[in-house]
Amino acid sequence: MPASKISKDDLKRHLSEKLTDYTLVGPVKSRLAYKFDVISNVDRLEIEYTTTVLPPKKQFMPTVEPLIRFQGDGTAQLPLIPTDRPVALVALHSCDLIATDLIDTIFATAPGDPYYKTRRENAVILGVRCMEPCDTHAFCNAMGTLDQKGGADIFLTPLDHHFLVEPLSKKGETFLAGAALSHSGDEDAQAVGRIANERDKQFRSQEKVDLKALSDAMTTSRDHEIWDELAGECLACGTCNITCPTCYCFDMCDKMELSLVDGERRRSWDSCQLREFAEVAGGENFRGTRADRQRHRFFRKGKYLFDRYDLTGCVGCGRCVRQCVADIDPLEVYQRLLERRSARV
Amino acid sequence: MSESITIPEQTLYLPIPTPVTAVRMLTKTECLITVELDPDRIEPYRPGQFFMLSLPGIGEAPISVCSPPEAYPRLQLCVRRVGKVTAHLHQLAVGSTIGIRGPMGNGVPLEQLKGQDLLIAAGGLGMVPLHALINHIVKNRADYGTVTVLYGAKEPGELLFRDELLQWGSRGDLNLHIAVNIADEDWMGHVGMITTLFQYVSVDVAKTAAVIVGPPVMYHFVMQEIRKLNLPPERIFLSLERRMKCGVGKCGHCQINEITVCQDGPVFSYDQLKTLPEAI
Structure with a gap:
């Protein structure tokens, strides 16, 4: 101390x-x-x-x-x-x-x-x-x-x-x-x-999320019904990304001054929940549905970053659920995924 | 070739002004841009790598290397007109300047291909990066065994590098098979999807590697044919297309699972992709 x-x-x-x-x-x-x-x-x-x-x-x-x-x-x-x-x-x-x-x-x-x-x-x-x-x-x-x-x-x-x-x-x-x-x-x-x-x-849940178990559960949860359920509620507004302290994705675009000779290339916060986030020039979209994008969001938090850097991608701050119009709650998602895993074992 | 250049971190997003030395339309929608790289600031490139091309005020786009490594410091880029940046790139005049960052990505593992028989399959614009590879092979022909190239395009008018296709076809040491989905009156060749060209392919499984580049929909069908050949997955290479903004593994757009296509790819072995859901 x-x-x-x-x-x-x-x-x-x-x-x-x-x-x-x-x-x-x-x-x-x-x-x-x-x-x-x-x-x-x-x-x-x-x-x-x-x-x-x-x-x-x-x-x-x-x-x-x-x-x-x-x-x-x-x-x-x-x-x-x-x-x-x-x-x-x-x-x-x-x-x-x-x-x-x-x-x-x-x-x-x-x-x-x-x-x-x-x-x-x-x-x-x-x-x-x-x-x-x-x-x-x-x-x-x-x-x-x-x-x-x-x-x-x-x-x-x-x-x-x-x-x-x-x-x-x-x-x-x-x-x-x-x-x-x-x-x-x-x-x-x-x-x-x-x-x-x-x-x-006083916390709403007394149970700790086992990060390793969560990552493992996600591996077998690509086809989980929860993604379609979330897609039915999510408005794809991107608020969760903007309020998330571990989201860092960005867009880059040019902004010219009125003279059209001087200007800037800028980056701005972006959101993987927006439809065009993974769309390429020919029109192919690698995460074209909200279910794809919700899964990507949660897998990034619970699996991708954890697997690569051994750090949790979700710190439990609650900002996203506080601001989410559809009340999508990461902890509930994690618990559902872990539940199915324990039911299977 | 010069030694590898250490790019200072401070210039991570800074395009290097690069002069355009030639512009040529290849088809109605594709043009070939030749630029002269500054060898002090841009290191040699490999087939399968890409550069970020930009114009101030317009934006930046990832474009595949089209010329073989032997052409360095000259670089050729084939650009299809599909959006804002590419439309402006099509209007470039000789003598103008474009911004270049790169080379980016891993590229085709040339060391692994050496000594192997090669099966190369290009669908549509997939011929662009493979043009770099095939030209590299042609220039170093003794390094490789039997080379078979399958090329599928929607229609004859979309075939890229037609003069070179003729040369490759008449070399005698390169098996070239071309298919178009829809023929026109002048087309005398094969009609059908690229998958119908596999009837002409026989491989020695023990020493063949495959390199496949095309649109995502092509991979699904071509992979079925490739599987029938029983090639080991670690000797099958594919290049993935993704939306990219930064090219340096930060912006998140090209992320698939825990990898970023711009840094860990864009070329992957089928072995790697099998465990990467969403990849194709």
Whole structure:
């Protein structure tokens, strides 16, 4: 357990002081929900929050970003990503920390993505332990991401009047330099244990999803009736992809200025649930039905990424089901697939 | 050929401006674009690989290598006019510049094919990457055993590289069989699907490899014929077509199961594809 703590006021004071060197990004209250936003006044920052609508991936991979700039003379250039001020990304829940690990893996795997890596390397990440379930949709406990620290540089655990503080990297230690840390004793560790115990009972499902078993179950579930059932409900709107912290698929298209000589090649978030996602120029569509696309979505979360990188593609944040008009719930899908598997065995 | 070039990560999505040295219409819908690659920035390519071609303001599209590796640093690309980018590529003039990224993908495993008898089956535009392979074989003929080429097209007017087909057919060391689905008045050759050409094929199972490129619908039928030949799956190679945006394994469009076609393919052995649902 951590040996340091900081009072809640002192942490805010420290973050405020850091504004001179860092661009601070963290959860703020929006009209209807929380969102990650740039913060110039730490009073807006809500370190203890229920989860945001959009995941923090937008910090490293904006919804739309220029990859190439074209000049009038026909030459193309890379846009520069400013790194003069490091970014402090504050108060990521464990689900988002693990999701960040996954996208780090993919975008750092050779050939590495320069845009993502530049932003990522420029950021210090402060994680925060969840002391209660975000709501009735979250199932991070079932996916094994609850309490995980992932690639956080600092991990905070909120108690009544202070945070326990764990620096996890050199970057984290540098960020904490000068903070009013004090010693944290066993009683704090015990308090965390007590709260976590109570917290765990409040999740909607107490059962852990066995990730290996899920991947195996998917292998034999290509023809499962669930895909057609989901296809009957899914509106193919792509909201699940947009709100998912581990979805990173993108489209690339050119945008010219009115002059038609200068312009940009941009990438923007894309969604495998949209009909044209796997369609080729001749009109052939390799995932032409909603059932194909739902299966692809869930197999990607539960099987493809797990098989390739040994990381869960679903972190149980619950964002997709929270926003899904058709109430499609990944945990229910996983449980159905695992059920049939155990019925067969 | 030059040594392999290390492409700096910073230029992952940056097209290299490349001069167009020739443009020739092959059919009503396909044109052959010749470009001169910058050997300091673009490494040698292999049959079965592809390049991302782009025009500023229009967009980018993956296009198969059409010329043999021996042509490097010259590169030929055969482009069918099917969409926005390809329509603009068709309007290119000699002396203009296009953006190029690549070569991408694994390509045909030439090392594995060496010393083998080869059965090559091309359906429609599948002849484009196979044109690169066949020309490579022709230039290194002693490296291969018996070579049989099956080529199926919808109609005679869609046959690509007609002058070269004549040359290949008259070489004497290359068995070329061509089929068209629908003949016209001038067509004197075989009429039927490409599968009907297999009646002319006999292979030595012990030392034959097959390379097949065509539209997905062709694979279903051609594979039935290939299976009858009892070739081992690890010596049957197919190239897959997929929507691609980045070409570097990031954008997710060409993902099949845990692989990305642009990085792990586009050429796969049948052995690999058998365990890849959705592949064909």
